[in-house]
Amino acid sequence: MNRRFLFYCDGNELVGFGHFSRCLTIATELKKYPFEVSFCGNYDRFSIERLSAADIPYNAKMSADMSAIVLVDSYHQTEASLLAIKHLCMSVLVIDDFDQYRFSFLDGIINVRVAAEQFVTPTDKHILGVKYFPFSPELRAIRHNNLSIQALPVTSILIALGAKDRFKVMDVLIETLDSLVCDVNLTILSAEKPVVSCKNNTLKYFSFVENMADFYQEHDVVISGGGSIKYEAGFCMRANAAISQTVEQRHDTLLLQQHNVCFDLGLSEEVTPVTLKQSLASFLDEKIRIAQLQCMQTVYCSESLTHLVNMIMRVINVRN
Structure with missing residues (x-):
């Protein structure tokens, strides 16, 4: 049975579509692997149509699934909210553009900014640098x-x-x-x-x-x-x-x-x-x-999306 990969992000006019778009790019690439991909968040018509076109299901609220891997992409998380997500699933990865989520219970931390390797102190959980930026095909x-x-x-x-x-x-x-x-x-x-x-x-x-x-x-x-x-x-x-x-x-x-x-x-x-x-x-x-x-x-690296997905799978395998 395929493992479940859940993307936790919003996509609407209030927060914009940057977080949603990069998650959708990663999700589309992950569908090539043995994952059942889904989304959870607040989405408007535009985002829902894009999810439908990609044949990806979504829900407004997250439910417990101890076999799921969750990737969180939001500037509005706290240590408490991320820990609550961790209690509902097997693994939690977070996209952390500003190095604000260095919590020990996280399984992966992704920062794909230019020169991230220079201003973020790396751990074995980190995926750092623009060579991993999820640019779409x-x-x-x-x-x-x-x-x-x-x-x-x-x-x-x-x-x-x-x-x-x-x-x-x-x-x-x-x-x-x-x-x-x-x-x-x-x-x-x-x-x-x-x-x-x-x-x-x-x-x-x-x-x-x-x-x-x-x-x-x-x-x-x-x-x-x-x-x-x-x-x-x-x-x-x-x-x-x-x-x-x-x-x-x-x-x-x-x-x-x-x-x-x-x-x-x-x-x-x-x-x-x-x-x-x-x-x-x-x-x-x-x-x-x-x-x-x-x-x-x-x-910039033309193969950065492939590099990112490979690193996500490596981090998941190492920590589970």
């Missing part, structure tokens, strides 16, 4: 097609600041870009529609999309809110920058900037029109974008 195909492409003139920019534009910088960003570039297609992915218009460029708005891969393929440059999109854009060989929505995301963006695979546009609550215009002008310089693309070739 769709993104891998885009990366393969773009590995030899050098920076081209900017004709299209994708702007995706996340589920919540907490400090209302979207309109400032659009106005600033409109003053810097001409005849460029600006695509906005946001829960809230911008209230500004463009004089010099074309503006398109989407409240959500079903396939981010298409948008990475169709745009030359990506500006994100500091979450997983900056990783996905870099993996797809797209020059990218981030206006980070939280201090933790800013720290991560600065690490990526040190490795020259992302450009820091600042913390959203501190951004001003003047500072944003200066930093955007620097980022859009062709030399900056070419240097990013060269580093993206080596920092």
Whole structure:
């Protein structure tokens, strides 16, 4: 009988879809192995449709199953809540982007940020580094097609600041870009529609999309809110920058900037029109974008999803 692998995460407009998407990528890969995969959490229509398309069942609440392996992906867990999950199953793994879940009862701790090996003290439970990032097969195909492409003139920019534009910088960003570039297609992915218009460029708005891969393929440059999109854009060989929505995301963006695979546009609550215009002008310089693309070739690993699943299975086997 196949072992059960349960993903415990949410996927809705309130928390966004980053946690859910990476769990779904891992789950789809794990289905190639002897696992019965399922999800547990709060999901909206978009997430439910994606689970249905992948033929993966889900529940709103978790039930006890002492044969199950559970992978938790949420920033809102505590030691008590994770211990409660541990009492319901055989093994608990957690995706820990900010090294906050170093609890002895956990069976695996996954941190796939750039340079995680340098700022996390490793244990035999840890899976560390961007070489294990769960990039989907769709993104891998885009990366393969773009590995030899050098920076081209900017004709299209994708702007995706996340589920919540907490400090209302979207309109400032659009106005600033409109003053810097001409005849460029600006695509906005946001829960809230911008209230500004463009004089010099074309503006398109989407409240959500079903396939981010298409948008990475169709745009030359990506500006994100500091979450997983900056990783996905870099993996797809797209020059990218981030206006980070939280201090933790800013720290991560600065690490990526040190490795020259992302450009820091600042913390959203501190951004001003003047500072944003200066930093955007620097980022859009062709030399900056070419240097990013060269580093993206080596920092990211095309086989990272396979490496991650292999390491998860190794950790599980060692500890059970």
